[in-house]
Amino acid sequence: MYIVGVDLGGTEIKVGLVDREKGIVRKVSRATEVDKGPDKIVENIALAIKEVAGDDDFEYVGIGSPGSIDRKKGIVRFSPNFPDWRDFHLTEKVSELIDKEIIVENDANAFTLGEWYFGKAKGSQNFIALTLGTGIGSGVVANGTFITGNNGIGAELGHIVIVPEGPMCGCGSRGCLESVASAKFVGLHARELAPRYPESLMIKFAGDINKIESKHVFKACEENDELAKIVVNETVEVLARAIGGYVHMFNPEMIIIGGGMSKAGETLFKPLRERTKKYVMVSFRGTYRIEQSDLVENAGILGAASAAIFSKGVE
Amino acid sequence: MYIVGVDLGGTEIKVGLVDREKGIVRKVSRATEVDKGPDKIVENIALAIKEVAGDDDFEYVGIGSPGSIDRKKGIVRFSPNFPDWRDFHLTEKVSELIDKEIIVENDANAFTLGEWYFGKAKGSQNFIALTLGTGIGSGVVANGTFITGNNGIGAELGHIVIVPEGPMCGCGSRGCLESVASAKFVGLHARELAPRYPESLMIKFAGDINKIESKHVFKACEENDELAKIVVNETVEVLARAIGGYVHMFNPEMIIIGGGMSKAGETLFKPLRERTKKYVMVSFRGTYRIEQSDLVENAGILGAASAAIFSKGVE
Structure with a gap:
């Protein structure tokens, strides 16, 4: 039924x-x-x-x-x-x-769970799901078990501190992944830096410097825009560091990424796959894939x- | 039988x-x-x-x-x-x-597994075990499952990068936990800094500046030795950051620490419990304990x- x-x-x-x-x-x-x-x-x-x-x-x-x-x-x-x-x-x-x-x-x-039953992780025993939106959400299936932890509040990967002296997050920590890699932060960071790059395409795409969002950053990055490349590079760096950690923790076969920012496609995924290698020890090479969710809307x-x-x- | x-x-x-x-x-x-x-x-x-x-x-x-x-x-x-x-x-x-x-x-x-069947984690459904010795070993039980991952090589918590520009580790990464918090590193780091602190008790305890080991550092720290406090403080800082991450990942009820360095007892555990709070968001406060293994020898x-x-x- x-x-x-x-x-x-x-x-x-x-x-x-x-x-x-x-x-x-x-x-x-x-x-x-x-x-x-x-x-x-x-x-x-x-x-x-x-x-x-x-x-x-x-x-x-x-x-x-x-x-x-x-x-x-x-x-x-x-x-x-x-x-x-x-x-x-x-x-x-x-x-x-x-x-x-x-x-x-x-x-x-x-x-x-949607990725587990209907998406790329269908039937997988070991995978991580991340949503890169306004915030960063996450879930983990390890050894066939959906990991919720002792109080049912585990798998909060978005609130693990990645940049110890980073910006303050709503969760009360400094520099957790959400505070340095969410779509909200990418837009904010781009708007902060844009006045130094008045020719940046992201300003053109947004129509107004104050309206720059993460989607404009990634679109400008596709066009080789200098500021956009800087912002995307910083975002990829912290995401790679975080994902490297998950690989050592869970030895997953797949990290599936969805949410608004994942729509950037290869502009995000290609450098992310490359950079993650830096944070993964040799015995884990080739054990995992970083995939864009295809469930979309x-x-x-x-x-x-x-x-x-x-x-x-x-x- | x-x-x-x-x-x-x-x-x-x-x-x-x-x-x-x-x-x-x-x-x-x-x-x-x-x-x-x-x-x-x-x-x-x-x-x-x-x-x-x-x-x-x-x-x-x-x-x-x-x-x-x-x-x-x-x-x-x-x-x-x-x-x-x-x-x-x-x-x-x-x-x-x-x-x-x-x-x-x-x-x-x-x-x-020993902690699970015979130690403080007996019967626990969610805990982390860490051994702080020459290297850093680890294991995870989450939702009642011993986590090994897709290739049986997961729960390598010691090789997650904690200090991105940190020292090179044998695993090929820079600044993974083992490279900045193992007993081996603590001894090495103390020997590097000791010439600047010729009055340090750790030199006295070791008998020779080149023979300083982590146990001398913790013993000197108990006596309020200035250099020892610096080294212990740095070690606690990176351990706290790492453990904060595990708490968000696994929502464990307990983190059990064994291995040679755990013998430092409250000189290590007291500041570690305190500092870990900095890296844990409010909803996880009070959900976990950091315990010294009592299985010892x-x-x-x-x-x-x-x-x-x-x-x-x-x-």
């Missing part, structure tokens, strides 16, 4: 009817309408689920959301997308409108559905 | 008769006699096993050895203790003299026996 996957974003709710073998068979999207309050958001989720299911029955619903999630209690502790949610009983609220079991999971865990829906599948199967 | 654990060192072979519940019931030791060649070493191992067993029967034998071990084939690929061994079929050779199944395992993995024998128990149970 089908599973419904809900990718709960701050502006849009994407919902898919998912078949375990075939993936997404149908999908719809709806505005989240955050400004109209929690009840309206829950109503929109329910309407989208009903719309996507139509006359087809489904087993259960997985919801993927950014933020701190208590998957066992079905609670969103807090989420950057919904600033007024504090310990919000999302699954309880949705199940008042949809008479099925509802599972909620952190979007990074969902992404990892469907990653959120498939991840949410996968979180539900995993939850039903294991817990 | 009993298991025999063999701690195969470069100068001494320690062998114990081990009960799964009670631990070591009897132990003996014998000179390794490395200079007399591989056949003599194997003979000494067999003699020690027979001596420790006496009239008691035992199920199988676990051997723990430093170096690169192929546990499936029972081969020592290479070992710092036995420079002329290359792909040495240790288990085959020993079983010619002892008619039981013989299992060989890397000493760091053995240490981890028995760690090698119990680890070797545990490697055999694990191997029989899981593979």
